[in-house]
Amino acid sequence: MRYYKQISKEENMTMQLRMTFSNHSYELLFGQQLLPEIGKKVSKLWQPQCVLLVSDTHVGPLYKQQVTDSLTTAGFQVYYYEIPAGEGSKNFQQFEQLQEYLGALGFTRKDGLIALGGGVVGDLVGFVASTYMRGIHFIQVPTSLLAQVDSSIGGKTGINSQAGKNLVGSFWQPDLVVIDVDVLDTLPERRFLEGFGEIIKIAIIRDTGLWELLQAYPVKGSQKQKKQELMQLIYQSCVNKKEVVEADEREQGQRKFLNFGHTIGHGLEKILGYGTLYHGEAVAIGMHMMTKISVKQGITQPGVLEELERLLNKYQLPTCVTDNYETKELLAAIRHDKKAEKDQVTCVMVTQIGESQLENLSFELLESYL
Numbered sequence: 001m002r003y004y005k006q007i008s009k010e011e012n013m014t015m016q017l018r019m020t021f022s023n024h025s026y027e028l029l030f031g032q033q034l035l036p037e038i039g040k041k042v043s044k045l046w047q048p049q050c051v052l053l054v055s056d057t058h059v060g061p062l063y064k065q066q067v068t069d070s071l072t073t074a075g076f077q078v079y080y081y082e083i084p085a086g087e088g089s090k091n092f093q094q095f096e097q098l099q100e101y102l103g104a105l106g107f108t109r110k111d112g113l114i115a116l117g118g119g120v121v122g123d124l125v126g127f128v129a130s131t132y133m134r135g136i137h138f139i140q141v142p143t144s145l146l147a148q149v150d151s152s153i154g155g156k157t158g159i160n161s162q163a164g165k166n167l168v169g170s171f172w173q174p175d176l177v178v179i180d181v182d183v184l185d186t187l188p189e190r191r192f193l194e195g196f197g198e199i200i201k202i203a204i205i206r207d208t209g210l211w212e213l214l215q216a217y218p219v220k221g222s223q224k225q226k227k228q229e230l231m232q233l234i235y236q237s238c239v240n241k242k243e244v245v246e247a248d249e250r251e252q253g254q255r256k257f258l259n260f261g262h263t264i265g266h267g268l269e270k271i272l273g274y275g276t277l278y279h280g281e282a283v284a285i286g287m288h289m290m291t292k293i294s295v296k297q298g299i300t301q302p303g304v305l306e307e308l309e310r311l312l313n314k315y316q317l318p319t320c321v322t323d324n325y326e327t328k329e330l331l332a333a334i335r336h337d338k339k340a341e342k343d344q345v346t347c348v349m350v351t352q353i354g355e356s357q358l359e360n361l362s363f364e365l366l367e368s369y370l
């Protein structure tokens with residue numbers, strides 16, 4: 001069990017983590033009421049210049065004004081672009097429109113992008129930033145729990161293609177990540193719970209301390225009273241992600257473990273139609289299905305599947321699919337997993353809570369299990 005900085009009630013809940021790579025480094029800022037401070041934070045990193053703020057049709061109307069005002073006061077020339085909310089926007093069309101918009105505005109390599117939203121906005125904007133003029137600066141302002149604990153950190157960006165989830169993308173790190181827990185007040189309940197899918201994932205693969213925190217977290221009741229505990233969960237999830245990503249930015253080794261539950265989860269998202277299952281829900285089902293397989297293979301210790309099931313139930317996350325689907329379609333989707341080869345796919349399997357390993361599974365065997 002690892003030691004974490006405890007967040008005290010007296011602290012005004014502002015914390016930082018620094019992500020460090022061989023040629024790039026950036027800060028994750030955690031706190032409350034950070035959106036009105038964004039201009040000041042960004043001006044420490046960027047010269048006064050043009051900024052394109054990108055959000056979606058749910059988040060934009062709630063927060064774009066605060067962010068725009070703060071950036072304008074700090075001397076930035078702010079433009080705004082809004083995409084339709086939802087997974088459907090992680091596509092070539094939105095990518096193209098954003099690229100053309102940047103071109104039409106005359107953005108240069110000195111200008112920057114800011115993603116204000118959940119993982120969809122973050123993944124799309126990061127990908128656009130990585131390719132416009134072969135790469136410009138960008139900042140992540142994640143507004144969903146899932147984006148605050150996972151997608152805004154680590155530099156995976158991308159969009160979906162006909163063949164599958166996140167098949168077109170890049171590794172492109174942001175210059176700053178601003179995690180304001182207050183914005184979670186407006187997140188719909190099912191979206192809030194979805195975020196726990198990724199927290200449970202990172203806990204079960206590598207961190208028993210985080211697992212215990214998840215067991216203790218009072219998920220029922222007013223979110224406002226639970227800010228301290230929530231911030232602790234977010235911070236500790238990010239500590240885990242930082243450790244993994246710093247050690248293996250390009251997913252050559254241990255970063256593959258962050259894909260626990262995703263081989264099946266991504267397949268389900270695709271075949272059921274993007275948005276039917278939320279990403280965190282699909283990961284929850286993927287983790288459960290994969291653990292059933294690893295129990296059968298004798299890899300997972302007795303009791304682990306039941307513990308996982310209990311925690312998923314606590315956060316009202318699904319453990320199986322209620323819609324009908326064809327196993328053959330799921331298998332076909334899984335063949336597009338980035339860890340797949342011709343006849344097999346590398347899967348993450350949990351041995352015990354907090355420990356996991358990679359196992360190659362042939363498609364033949366996988367079919368028999370599914």
Ligand SMILES: NC(=O)c1ccc[n+]([C@@H]2O[C@H](COP(=O)([O-])OP(=O)(O)OC[C@H]3O[C@@H](n4cnc5c(N)ncnc54)[C@H](O)[C@@H]3O)[C@@H](O)[C@H]2O)c1
Pocket residue numbers: 056057058059062085086087090117118119120121123143144145146147150151152153154155156157166183184185186187188191194278279280
């Ligand atoms: N890059 C990565 O490392 C990584 C990691 C995990 C997930 N992802 C990707 O992230 C996406 C899922 O992210 P998501 O769950 O945030 O989805 P999302 O971006 O669609 O956001 C969820 C919903 O909540 C709304 N919303 C977000 N913040 C809000 C707020 N504060 N108040 C009110 N509404 C708010 C959004 O408009 C949307 O309708 C998937 O595409 C997944 O593949 C990427």
Ligand SMILES: O=C(O)C(=O)C[C@@H](O)[C@H](O)[C@H](O)COP(=O)(O)O
Pocket residue numbers: 150154156165166198251255258259262338
């Ligand atoms: O950061 C990572 O690495 C992850 O795998 C985090 C996942 O939660 C995330 O969903 C990621 O986008 C999946 O990666 P992919 O390479 O399978 O698209």
Ligand SMILES: [Zn+2]
Pocket residue numbers: 150198262279283
């Ligand atoms: Zn994920």
